[in-house]
Amino acid sequence: MTETVLEPVREPVRAPVLSVRDLSVSFRSDTRTVHAVDSVSYDLAPGEVLALVGESGCGKSVTSMAVMGLLPPTAHIGGSIRLGGRELVGATEKELQKVRGKDIAMIFQEPMTSLNPVLTIGRQIGEVLRRHQGLSKKEAKARAVELLDLVGIPAPQRRIDEYPHQLSGGMRQRVMIAIAVACDPSVLIADEPTTALDVTVQAGILEVLQSLRERLGTAIVLVTHDLGVVADAADRVLVMYAGRTVEQAPVHDLFGSSRHPYSRGLLGAVLRPGGEGKRRLPEIPGLVPSLDSQPDACTFAPRCSRADDTCTSGRPGFKAIDLQAGVDALHRVACWHPYGADDAAATTPAPDTLDTTDQEAGE
Numbered sequence: 001m002t003e004t005v006l007e008p009v010r011e012p013v014r015a016p017v018l019s020v021r022d023l024s025v026s027f028r029s030d031t032r033t034v035h036a037v038d039s040v041s042y043d044l045a046p047g048e049v050l051a052l053v054g055e056s057g058c059g060k061s062v063t064s065m066a067v068m069g070l071l072p073p074t075a076h077i078g079g080s081i082r083l084g085g086r087e088l089v090g091a092t093e094k095e096l097q098k099v100r101g102k103d104i105a106m107i108f109q110e111p112m113t114s115l116n117p118v119l120t121i122g123r124q125i126g127e128v129l130r131r132h133q134g135l136s137k138k139e140a141k142a143r144a145v146e147l148l149d150l151v152g153i154p155a156p157q158r159r160i161d162e163y164p165h166q167l168s169g170g171m172r173q174r175v176m177i178a179i180a181v182a183c184d185p186s187v188l189i190a191d192e193p194t195t196a197l198d199v200t201v202q203a204g205i206l207e208v209l210q211s212l213r214e215r216l217g218t219a220i221v222l223v224t225h226d227l228g229v230v231a232d233a234a235d236r237v238l239v240m241y242a243g244r245t246v247e248q249a250p251v252h253d254l255f256g257s258s259r260h261p262y263s264r265g266l267l268g269a270v271l272r273p274g275g276e277g278k279r280r281l282p283e284i285p286g287l288v289p290s291l292d293s294q295p296d297a298c299t300f301a302p303r304c305s306r307a308d309d310t311c312t313s314g315r316p317g318f319k320a321i322d323l324q325a326g327v328d329a330l331h332r333v334a335c336w337h338p339y340g341a342d343d344a345a346a347t348t349p350a351p352d353t354l355d356t357t358d359q360e361a362g363e
């Protein structure tokens, strides 16, 4: 008799839309070399929101610009960036132009600098549609109205003939998002998209991003230093420190049981007395190291209370915390002495206990 063996039920494996492997970026001048990004790897699944967090200068924007192929010629890029199976590292500018705006698009912190002040917003959206999708003028205008509606701009028929200066900051950012998603890209990179906006406007922009993911299935890399934004919007988080990735985890795992002392430093401070309602990355004592060298050590060791000789004499690998999970492990950490899951001493709040409505005065 043949025994019936039931196949275990598996989650369908979704091929990533974007796959970054060992991405390194350095800027060389006559006098020095800055290693801005050092062996960063991540995958982005269709419709997923991945937050990239870390202190200013840790390489979030350079990572994103590398993926967009928008770094200046002084940048030396190593590793691999695959978008829908196509390799972007080493692609020609002509090849990149075909991909940018069509398969992958980016929005920035300050929309005013990216919009053309002398063209109506309808014309600016229409140009992208005509260039990439070959629409006629009339078709492009009709589609532009739909896109403005999609990003929540009221009275789009009228707004379409307005100029950027006639719109508020939040509305301009919505226009930038409309331009970015005009050709239905599979990946949208949003680099600090809400940082320049006030809190209520920020919430509206995050809602727009969420609805794009739901309605169009757009996968989003959300670059932010705002922990409230991470808690509200992200599925998964990649924590960067001095150009390297130190931890990657589903958002609940990161807030609930982060393993890297740097992540705990960032998140734990939210719970400290007087820290309630703080959304910005808190100060951690010590300075971010110079990016002139790539030490064979943990770069966080000089600021870390758990550091010992091991940490200063070898570079930790970016390993799965659950070894059984293997190569697809979602929770990874680069640390010689990571916290354990039950290390309650520094357990950080779950995202839904974070106060994400309060904001420090003056920000």
Ligand SMILES: Nc1ncnc2c1ncn2[C@@H]1O[C@H](COP(=O)(O)OP(=O)(O)O)[C@@H](O)[C@H]1O
Residues within 6 Å of the ligand: 027, 034, 036, 054, 055, 056, 057, 058, 059, 060, 061, 062, 063, 072, 074, 291
């Ligand atoms: N074009 C450039 N030339 C030289 N160094 C650069 C350039 N762009 C960024 N950097 C350096 O790379 C590092 C990472 O910068 P960035 O990615 O902008 O940080 P973040 O976005 O995390 O604040 C910084 O030290 C920055 O000074």
Ligand SMILES: [Mg+2]
Residues within 6 Å of the ligand: 060, 061, 062, 191
């Ligand atoms: Mg930046």
